[in-house]
Amino acid sequence: MVQAQRACLTSDYIARQLAEDASFKYQLAEVEKFIQSSSGNTNIIMSSTRAGAEMTIKIPVVIHVLYNTQDQNITDAQIKSGLEALNRDFRRNNADTTNTPARFKNIAADVQIEFVLATADPKGRFTTGVIRKQTSITDFKMDDKIKFSSQGGSDAWDSKSYLNIWIGNMRNLLGYSSSPGSAPEKDGVVITTKAFGTINAPAPYHLGRTAVHEVGHWLGLRHIWGETYCGDDLVDDTPIQGGYTTGCPTGFKTSCSNGDMGDMYMNYMDFTDDACMNLFTVGQKNRMRSLFNDGGPRFSLLLSKGLNEPWLSESPLPEISPVNPVIQIFPNPAVNELTLVLSNAWLGKEISIQSINGILIQKVKITSLTTKINIALFTPGLYMITGDALGEKIHSKFIKL
Template identity: 40%
Template sequence: MKKILLSAALLMSLISCNKEENSATQETASLSHRGCASHEVLQEQMRQNPELAIKMNEIESFTERAIQEGRLVNGKIQIPVVVNVLYRTTAENISQAQIQSQIDALNKDFNALNSDFSKVPSTFSGVKANVGVSFVLDAVYRKSTTKTSWGTADAMKKSTQGGMNPTSPTTKLNLWVCTIGGGILGYAQFPGGSSSTDGVVIDSKYFGTTGTATYPYNLGRTATHEIGHWMNLRHIWGDATCGNDQVSDTPLHNAANYGVPAYPHYSTCTGTPIEMTMNYMDYTDDRGMYMFSNGQKSRMLAIFATGGARNSFAQP
């Protein structure tokens, strides 16, 4: 059973890790493997603001108590989504249809309506989850730019740096769609960060299921993965060899998995469990990920509960 509460040692290790290069170099980086910068962005935010580590630990303590005491939000949560499109080329100025296809994909994935949900192996059938969170497109804003790529330093979220400020970030999920560069498909801000940069960034080539959405990341799962982070989920391998994702019903993973691993894929961690490679918080191709676990569901719903970091999204 994995601990849910982040230890002080874990927080210190997050802070002390080498910071990610935030420039948009390596434009030709291979995308044969999924690249998510959420963990590295969190490390950098905590390096710049050590008080964030304290706040993150408080969120973890609240999450543990809320789950243990069953103080999770009741009923369905509907999240308004604002999409901010930053484009230099016609291809980057993605269509309304492509944007809607992403909203549709999120609603399927977070409500166990995805057609591949039935592929979850029997080993994990007892923990596969219907999260019960839905998304509705609230607004689309577009801005022409001369930038070829934006990197992961949140420039796209700031009008002073040529980007677009978030709209009502305490009650609306802001998605920025742009060319990130550096082989990064997307990244999210975890609960606890500044509202001025809150939201999720997705590269336009991996957004939605039509238009410019590019195989093997053309089923909208990059946004599903990143919004999982936005709802306080960690990578399933805990960003360390046999690491801790703070969820009790996900198996220990050696590291990230890529492509579409053959089932069963065994871990060499303690107990050699079968890895849940089809979980949205792994690094597999879009067609290789199609489930959240009940433990992940509880963790996500805890942030919307009274006193939770995203409780404002649960208000009528």
């Protein structure tokens, strides 16, 4: 399905975190204070270990591929194309720099950040940098389930040392990102399967720029219009802009009295189609790189051993893990129908429904990942559902009203 507009939910995601966690506002404010205090020397990476004002920062990446159907288990080639797209645009090696309007050419930046698949896992074992897991979740949402093995996703690798990118099917979304200062176990970028890389990604999100946009958020960038009408993205050289831009406009557009500069709708942090975005600015570069200064929220990545030779000769993590135990039973209480969502391990197995006194009411053979059970004629009360499949156990209660 092709979205009418770039469906990035990062600002909604941040709003939700703010609503759920009172301390998150403080975390964000601390990060912003750090960025602003670094603004005089934002090109200086003050790491004693890998110093250099204009050094290229290499970020170890782990890709978590979550697939429900085999075609969502994307190829290594597609993954590689996604990394290449990130490096192409963050290094300003994109062929379409020629589409950057003349008035913005002198502020278009090579961000000098590169993204490399990890070679050593958090324990120092060999890794391809790619984890593949089958899941019973058919449609991931902004709820972070994709980030937790216990919920049908895949646990983050230590986000102080790795950029975690989760790829899974999200029906109506392109992606979302955490912001610097987020909880470590949720830190990273989520991209829908069909918008990652340049292979098997349908237009208009076919050039890998969903990840470029989301990693921009992960490195502290806001949307170019500052999330509100004529808002501020906290970057000096991006013109104030009325709102987001969709599709693929051409020519000069102006809003918010932004005068000679006009809207920078070709910036990666707008909502234009992949084919129509082509730059980060120097101001955005400085904002992103300031996070790597000593004491900054991304500084620890400079010390990561994720790109080292493996130093532990233990057998590597299995690249393909068994299906995650995901058991959902809803609604609860239920009136007429109960829905069970189970993993592949349950296919062909039976579950039992018992009264609270242990009397068997019904056995149900599981023939698909989603099973609906008619309970309209059950006597109201408390019931048990039990079962065992390859070590995955169900022992749940539900109430029939």
